Amino acid sequence: MRCATVWYGREREERAVSQVPEVDGLRLRAAREYAGFSLTRMAQATNYSKSYLGLVETGVNPVTLEVVAAYERALGIGMYRPDINHPRLKKIEGPEHLQRIREAVEAGDPDIFAQGPTSSSIDAAVAPVVGPGAIGNFRRWAVSGKTSTLRANAVSILGFLPGRENADIVVRVLETDATVRRLCLASEVSRLTQCGWDVALAVADDPTTAPEPRRLAAKLAKEAVDPKDTESRWCAGYLLQRLAPVLGSGS
Structure with a gap:
């Protein structure tokens, strides 16, 4: 027995x-x-x-x-910080894969960050283990990466890293790079609501079109005060400000 x-x-x-x-x-x-x-x-x-x-x-x-x-x-x-709902989402396949990613970015190769949107688990796992060389590369990629995907992924990594310089780069890119801003806003919406990517992009373009604006606003309010992620804080504040007309109307 x-x-x-x-x-x-x-x-x-x-x-x-x-x-x-x-x-x-x-x-x-x-x-x-x-x-x-x-x-x-x-x-x-x-x-x-x-x-x-x-x-x-x-x-x-x-x-x-x-x-x-x-x-x-x-x-x-x-x-369990949810990942974005994207058909080409990139994820870590195991500890050896994480090590290969770390070595690549240290050597100046963006690797997985240039291949497609990266998951929250990748961002949270990679950020604490990269050295000064890799951080410098992410700073460079965030500003002048060849594709918007690479720039947005680099912004996500910098958002997890401490330090005023990293935070300033995140804010500057989000304020000046409209393509990256759209991707980051859509990622925030997708991650929080698990909606389809097309819907997330539409909400990024016009937050008042959110299917459940009050539910989204409640989640954004928590992200807006998250001390661990500069990107999420900025995106949450941006979206909340533009959701105000809908929330104020009682919809």
Whole structure:
């Protein structure tokens, strides 16, 4: 009976984990670093050892329901920052892929950031591990990248990085580069509402066309005070200001 109970519990645990989208080590690491938790602090908060959590985050140890629940208790149930709803969304395929991306951008190769829109998990995972050389490259790409996709992705990375210079570049690009601004606004709408990309672009062009303006405004209000993401703060403020006529009319 004991063996049957253990087996059933493990089966239930694996099934429960599979129901949470994209719960893997990289997602947990991105959530932790986005919240500003070091691995040591996370170990203290979850009562797991630092070495064990490190192995989970790098994919050596499996992600169990208990570990996911521990991260949720420490970081909040909203730790799964949703990705944009885009047909060409780029994602990290594993720790080795993340390492290749990091090495590429350090060497001046934009790699995945020039190939299509990047996910929030990529931005949150890459930003904390890049060095000064890569940060300089992202600053350059944000301003003068060859494509609007590269410029917008670079803005997203800089938005996660601390420092006045990074924040100033994000704001300057969003204020002066209309194409990048449209992509970033649409990404914010898509991420928050999970609407189709065509709808997100339409809302970016005219926020008053949002299908559920009050619901969007409520989500934007939280993003507008997020201290961890300059891009989201700017986009949220921009969209809220232009949603005001609809909200004021009682629609």
